[in-house]
Amino acid sequence: MKLEKNSLIADGFAHPKISQEHILNINSDNISVIRFEGIQVRIVKINNEPWFIAADICKALEIKNVTNAIKTLDGDENTLCSIKGIKSSAGLPLFNLVAESGFYKLITRSRKATKDGTFAHRFANWVFRDVIPSIRRTGAYGVPFGELNDLTRRQKQYKEKSSQRGRDLQACREEKASLQREERALWSKHQSDWVEEC
Structure with a gap:
């Protein structure tokens, strides 16, 4: 990521500012969806790797503050993208994407995912008991990206x-x-x- 001029925070440390060139531009045709009990998790395939819309994951895990949740991830586990023709729940054309490893980290770090009876707990069980074993056995879960x-x-x-x-x-x-x-x-x-x- 490039640093823009005068991008120093008060302590004198460089603070990267994201410019438009660092935002991925995605076409809405490149989105697939998995559903669990009425909750949709949108998935974007980038370089043949699945990236998940952070707001969707947080909704499934009953996490209210998406920004705080993704701050805990490594820098290469999240990115910003715009999706042509779709706006976020905040009305902005930008979405936070989370890499597969970040997706699993968010699940394992979620407090609600460990509480029996919560939606987040059922969602985490579904991911770890159904989705991941299916991927290990067959190389995929559910409907292939192209067909979706x-x-x-x-x-x-x-x-x-x-x-x-x-x-x-x-x-x-x-x-x-x-x-x-x-x-x-x-x-x-x-x-x-x-x-x-x-």
Whole structure:
């Protein structure tokens, strides 16, 4: 990471400032999702390695402060990225990503993950009892990235298409209602006794 000029903190130590060139730019098509009991954890594949959206992991582990959680990780275990077309829960286009090793560290360091009955405990058990053994045995867990990405892309296309169809249908309904009003007006004007029969 480059240091910008005048980037000294009060004690005279260099403090790195992140510039735009250090933020990974990711396309939303490169995101896959795993789900556990209704919680989604988005995964981005970078150089064939999975990176997890920190806010999603923290939500699953019932950790309220994402920033504090990732501060405990090594520098190479987290990074910042922007994902085209998606904004974070704070409304910003930037996300903290956590490497696989950081993902496991967050789980093992979570206090709630050690308390029976908590969601975080069930999530940690799922990761350690189902996900990791499956990866060890088969080399993967669940649906492969390519297939998930294809499904995600097609779901997005469907949503866009169905939204457009919904707008078109609404426009058709409005047009139909307008034509019906126009028809009544014509009949009323030229043959008022027919309108009374209806």
